[in-house]
Amino acid sequence: MPKPGDILFYRQFEFEDGSKTDKLFVVLTAPDLEKTCLVLKTTSQPERYQGCDKGCNKLRKCFYVPRTWQSCFRLDTYIQLPEIFEFSALLLLKESIARNIEFLPVPLSSDCFGQLKSCLAGFKNDINQTFWGLIYKIKS
Secondary structure, eight states: OOOOOOEEEEEEETTSSSEEEEEEEEEEEEEESSEEEEEEEOOOOOGGGGTBBBBEEEEGTTTOOTTTOOOOSSSOOOEEEEEEEEEEEEHHHHHHHHSSSEEEEOOHHHHHHHHHHHHHHHGGGOHHHHHHHHTTTTOO
16 A cells, blocks of 8 residues: 555546546555545646746645656656545555556655645645645544
């Protein structure tokens, strides 16, 4: 099962509008602990993110990871904030068996993941509070 900071490759991920595309996600929470896996989607399309600096770009709602910073991405990558997706452990297992999901061999470094979580914390008012508690380990 994935761990926080792992990179999940989802073949032909289906969005709410019915469109499908291969998509990379960054794992925020481990499903074996909480029975659900929270992830952030990424893009390597820079059109919306011109002029971003490495790391947190709160005004652009992204966390920019140049490929020279982290070896887990082949291209410059923008982690899109604060939209969080929830995958059940069952979905992860089913899609892994069907070979629609795989985890890349190299995760984000602990330093990069820590910076990402710090950046995401700036969006507290935009995040479902249940998700917030899971990400930041807040007991209810």
